[in-house]
Amino acid sequence: MSKTTEKITIGIVEPSPMIGKGLKSILEELSFVDVYSLITDNCQYYIERISSSHPEILIINPSILELKKRGDVDALMHETGCHVIIALATQHTDPEILKKYYNVIDVTDSKERIKTKLRHLLNAERTESEVNLELSSREKEILVSVAKGLMNKEIAYKHNLSIHTVITHRKNITRKTSIKSVSGLTVFAIMNNMIDMQDIE
Amino acid sequence: MKNTKIQNTPFTQTMKMAELIDTNYKLLLLLPRFDIDLGFGELTVRKLCEENNICPELFLVICNVYTFDDYIPDEKYIELLNVQQFIDYLKKSHLYYMNDRLKNISDQLQIIVQDSEQPHGAILSRFFEQYKVELLNHFAYEDEVVFPYVLGIADGKKSADYQIRIFEENHTNIDDKLNDLKNILTKYLHGNSSLEKRIQLIFNLFDFEEDMRKHTLLEDRVLISKVRKMESHYE
Structure with a gap:
């Protein structure tokens, strides 16, 4: 178990209040868990409601999503800002779709099984986030290019990378610095003496 | 939060x-x-x-x-919301943000910038000015285009060349820069300026951010659904 005392925050989106509340009470038996929001009514507004409470983990019943969006976990991560998304399967769901999620809690899972899934996840999560806090040297190079106002395509050409890789680097830069706007990244680069004022005129 | x-x-x-x-x-x-x-x-x-x-x-x-x-x-x-009063409220909020909150933040930032080393100070004020322009444009669009349209429908005169859907699709997220400013000041600005003043400014930014977030929620969740209802009477 991780030594940190800070709790891991969870949001649940499940249209059945019985299942939602049941899962919440099971999860709350774990000392390291804080169920931050439980949404059972007006589920269609889950994005706004989840992103306003910022849980670290989102447990969502894929059946509330439109059919074509159910397997698009990347889009879901992007919309909600959660990096770990777990499917809550209360009825038969296409296994191909469930595979895309970080993990699956099934409505027939025993209490212990649900808890074990969460414990595993906590260990994986914490180790990953503690290791990768500093910008790598590649990310620093990309950051300098972004701060100078280059477009993704130009950055890809300059550093001999695919656009996809550039986008991944940019996502990681934003995750690590928590700065989203290009002009914010420019300020960051100047404050850390990575570029000069003249570079951006 | x-x-x-x-x-x-x-x-x-x-x-x-x-x-x-x-x-x-x-x-x-x-x-x-x-x-x-x-x-x-x-x-x-x-x-x-x-x-x-x-x-x-x-x-x-x-x-x-x-x-x-x-x-x-x-x-x-x-259904029961008074549209005229709702729009008055939103406009007054805009005025309050511009004349009160932004001005305070700008004054506080100015003092910190003066005491900071260059070019850190210069780039910070430039960043804030850009944000301010973006925010003022955002407010101006709502005051000059969206609100008159809403009042028009409430008055029984729906303008043909606008729909609230256009607002819904373009209601951009302007919180990013504010959030960035907060993070830069908290995580990366160490300098000669007074610590107390920097803390005051960051407090002020958090508070402003929260107020703006609620303001945006009001527009997204309440105003838009109200106007959609009114528009549906015209279909």
Whole structure:
């Protein structure tokens, strides 16, 4: 178990209040868990409601999503800002779709099984986030290019990378610095003496 | 945002105004936008609204959005909102943000910039100026295009060349830069300027951000659904 005392925050989106509340009470038996929001009514507004409470983990019943969006976990991560998304399967769901999620809690899972899934996840999560806090040297190079106002395509050409890789680097830069706007990244680069004022005129 | 309340019982008209303030003191900021003075004694929300000629449903919806993160107003409630008063409220909020909050933040930042080493100070003020322009444009669009359109429909004169859908699709997220400024000041600005002043500024930014977030929620969740309802009468 991780030594940190800070709790891991969870949001649940499940249209059945019985299942939602049941899962919440099971999860709350774990000392390291804080169920931050439980949404059972007006589920269609889950994005706004989840992103306003910022849980670290989102447990969502894929059946509330439109059919074509159910397997698009990347889009879901992007919309909600959660990096770990777990499917809550209360009825038969296409296994191909469930595979895309970080993990699956099934409505027939025993209490212990649900808890074990969460414990595993906590260990994986914490180790990953503690290791990768500093910008790598590649990310620093990309950051300098972004701060100078280059477009993704130009950055890809300059550093001999695919656009996809550039986008991944940019996502990681934003995750690590928590700065989203290009002009914010420019300020960051100047404050850390990575570029000069003249570079951006 | 960890300190906002998540509960399922929103405020009601029979509660005392003083209780609402006790639950969420930030509601005090809404009083000037409704021209309500302090000293309301033991008045209930209903009575207070009656005395001040305010639509009680509107007042409650706004107080609830400002207090409960997962609050979504009832459809029936949205029907009852007074549109003219709603738009007046939103416009007054814009004025308050521009003349009060932004000015304060700008003044506080100026002092810190003067005491910071160059070019850190210069780039910070430039960043803030860019944000300000973006925000003012955002407000101007709402004041000059969206609000007149909404008042038009409420008045029975729907303009043919606009739909609230256009607003919905373009209601861009302007919080990013504000959030960035907060992070830069907190995580990366160490300098000669006074620590107390920097902390004051960051407090101010957090507070402004929260207020703006609620303001955006009001527009996204309440204004848009109200206007959609009104538009549907024209179809």
